[in-house]
Amino acid sequence: MTQTPEDPHDLPETPSSVDLPNLQATQVAVAPLPTPTFVYSPPVTFAEQSAGTASPAVKKAIIAGVISGLLAGMIGFMSASMIGNTPAPSISLPASSGDTSPRADDSIAGIAQAVLPVVVSIDVSSSQGSGTGSGFIIRSTANESFVLTNNHVVDGAGGSQDITVTFQDQTQETATIVGTDASYDLAVLRIDRGNLPVAALGDSDDVVVGDATIAIGSPLGLTGTVTSGIVSALNRPVTAGDATDVSFISAIQTDAAINPGNSGGPLVNSRGEVIGINSAIATTGSSVSGQSGSIGLGFAIPINQARRVATELIETGSSSYPVIGVQLDMSYEGQGALVQSVVEGGPASETELAAGDVITAIDGVKVSDGTELVVRIRAKNPGDVVELTLEDGSVIEVTLGSDQN
Numbered sequence: 001m002t003q004t005p006e007d008p009h010d011l012p013e014t015p016s017s018v019d020l021p022n023l024q025a026t027q028v029a030v031a032p033l034p035t036p037t038f039v040y041s042p043p044v045t046f047a048e049q050s051a052g053t054a055s056p057a058v059k060k061a062i063i064a065g066v067i068s069g070l071l072a073g074m075i076g077f078m079s080a081s082m083i084g085n086t087p088a089p090s091i092s093l094p095a096s097s098g099d100t101s102p103r104a105d106d107s108i109a110g111i112a113q114a115v116l117p118v119v120v121s122i123d124v125s126s127s128q129g130s131g132t133g134s135g136f137i138i139r140s141t142a143n144e145s146f147v148l149t150n151n152h153v154v155d156g157a158g159g160s161q162d163i164t165v166t167f168q169d170q171t172q173e174t175a176t177i178v179g180t181d182a183s184y185d186l187a188v189l190r191i192d193r194g195n196l197p198v199a200a201l202g203d204s205d206d207v208v209v210g211d212a213t214i215a216i217g218s219p220l221g222l223t224g225t226v227t228s229g230i231v232s233a234l235n236r237p238v239t240a241g242d243a244t245d246v247s248f249i250s251a252i253q254t255d256a257a258i259n260p261g262n263s264g265g266p267l268v269n270s271r272g273e274v275i276g277i278n279s280a281i282a283t284t285g286s287s288v289s290g291q292s293g294s295i296g297l298g299f300a301i302p303i304n305q306a307r308r309v310a311t312e313l314i315e316t317g318s319s320s321y322p323v324i325g326v327q328l329d330m331s332y333e334g335q336g337a338l339v340q341s342v343v344e345g346g347p348a349s350e351t352e353l354a355a356g357d358v359i360t361a362i363d364g365v366k367v368s369d370g371t372e373l374v375v376r377i378r379a380k381n382p383g384d385v386v387e388l389t390l391e392d393g394s395v396i397e398v399t400l401g402s403d404q405n
Contacts, residue, residue, distance in 0.1 A: 111214055111272045112226045116168050118199040119265060121218040122153055122175070122189070126161040134217030134265030135165070135189065136274065138310060140196040147189040148310050149264030150279050151180045151247070152240075154187050165191055168224060179313035181405045183321055183378070185240065185247035185279055186306055187264075188313040199266060202273030204302035207231055207252060215256040215278055215298070217265025229256030229296075235365075237375040238299050240280050248371075250379035251299035252276045258298035267300040276300025305379060322382045322400040324348050328370035336360040336391060337373040347401040353388065361389035 103109035122133045133153030139146040147165060154163060154177060163175040175189040211231045219225050233253040240247045254267060258278050267276035282297035312319040325346020332338035336358040342348050359373055360366060363386055367373045380386060382402035387395050 105272075106270055108214060108226070108228050111268065111270070112216065114272045115199070115214070115216055115266065115268055116224055116226075117197050119168065119216045119224070120147055121166040121221075121223045122147070122149055122264065123164045123166065124154055124161060125164070132218055132221045132261050133263045134261065134278070136199045136264075136266045137196050138188075138199055138201070139314065140198050141194050143192070143194045145191050145193055145196045145198075146178065146310075146314055147175065147191065148277065148306065149187050149189065150277065151182050151185045151187045151245075152279075153264045154180070154189070155182070155245070163189065165189065166223065179317040179319065181309050181313065181319045181321075182241065182245040183247060183405055184305065184309050184319070185249065185301065186277070186309050186313070186319075188310055200271075200273045201303050201307060202269055202271070202275045204252065204275045204304045207234065207269070207275050207302075209233060212270045213254045213256045213275070214268045215254070215258055215262060215265065216268070217258075217262035217278060219257075219259035219261040221261055225262075227257040229254050232297075235376075235379070236299060237372040238280055239371055239375065247279075248375045248378040249279065249299065249301050250305070250375050251280070252302055254298050254300060255296040256298060257294040257296070259294050262298075274303050276302055277306055302379070308381060319405050320382055320402040321405060322377055322380045322384065323403050324353075324377060324386070324388070324398050325401055326353065328373065330370045332358075332370065334358065335368060337367055337370040347398050351396050351398055353396050353398070358391040359388050360391055363387050364389070 103113065105111070105114070118137045120135050120137065122135050124131050124133070131153075133149060135147040135149035135153070137145050138148045163177070164172050165175045166172050173191040173193050175191050178188040178190045180187040209231050213229050213231055215227045215229075217225060231252060232255050236249075236251045236253045238247075238249040238251040240249070252267065252275065254276075256267070258281050262278045265278050266274040267278050269275050278298060278300050280299040281294060282299075283293075284295060309319045323346065325343040325348040326339050327341045327343065329338040329340040337360075339353060339355055339357045339359065341355050342353060362373060362376045365376065367376060377386070377400065380400055382400055384400050386398055386400060388398060389395050
């Protein structure tokens with residue numbers, strides 16, 4: 001389930017965000033459910049707690065269990081004292097023979113055992129506090145290795161902040177940031193340890209709704225957590241972040257449980273191949289200690305999109321994204337994306353596309369607004385030729401240009 005590339009300097013080639021449009025909560029009984037909001041699956045934060053230690057909730061559960069056990073013991077002792085010392089009859093229950101046979105490679109247990117060695121926990125600490133996210137190894141040479149994660153896991157790291165990567169055997173290495181791309185919510189870290197197993201990267205273009213999924217990471221700082229589900233939907237337009245750092249993701253939706261701390265970890269298929277990077281969750285707004293949890297609506301960045309960006313970050317420290325060369329009127333309330341202006345010298349300037357045109361589809365897929373159009377374009381690669389359908393039914397071909405993050 002893991003692979004070492006023949007050329008350790010190349011990732012496998014790719015075969016050629018957060019408001020989700022028109023998603024309404026279902027009403028039940030008398031009161032309607034709250035409308036979901038869509039947010040990053042954030043790195044879990046702790047005031048005085050490091051990753052791998054029990055969370056306050058876990059500690060409370062343990063304490064409660066101990067107290068319950070003590071009470072049960074006291075009650076049992078008191079009952080025995082009251083009824084005398086008559087010995088209880090001897091009862092023999094059959095014992096399990098145990099199952100020590102290895103799990104099938106394509107079982108959830110078998111896949112988890114194969115993938116866990118390439119998954120890491122990422123701790124970012126500063127004088128203001130600490131946070132934990134996840135990542136996985138995508139390249140390794142004799143002397144160094146590279147970890148792919150979400151930008152929002154390490155956003156702001158630097159200066160007095162330290163980044164520590166923890167492996168499944170609990171050994172640790174200090175990491176440095178190679179490059180980040182906020183628009184895709186991706187980051188690559190470098191560690192000074194080589195000859196490590198690397199993740200097998202799959203083909204997210206081959207994913208279909210209903211495929212089995214497994215999410216691995218460190219939710220709430222609980223390292224090596226494995227959850228499973230299916231692909232619930234594809235090409236979900238997801239945006240996340242703020243006005244200065246907005247991520248645009250044409251996401252894989254899954255019902256595998258994703259929680260704070262899962263961010264940056266792999267979403268894998270039934271062959272143990274990474275098909276996405278767990279990045280965002282939908283929430284109804286309720287939270288525990290200010291952090292929202294899984295309601296079965298998780299979103300992952302497709303690995304084909306991430307592969308190109310990660311390769312550019314490793315090789316150059318920066319990355320590019322595709323553009324059509326127009327400014328959109330994001331306040332337009334009609335169906336589609338309204339072109340406010342065409343950028344001089346941009347790809348669209350070489351076509352008949354003009355200010356005032358309304359783009360209603362790209363490559364035959366309808367777009368409801370400007371945000372969805374940007375998401376669909378960001379899922380492409382610079383140099384791709386796309387077909388834009390206008391409100392009047394005409395179709396214009398545009399060769400995508402590129403810009404640098």
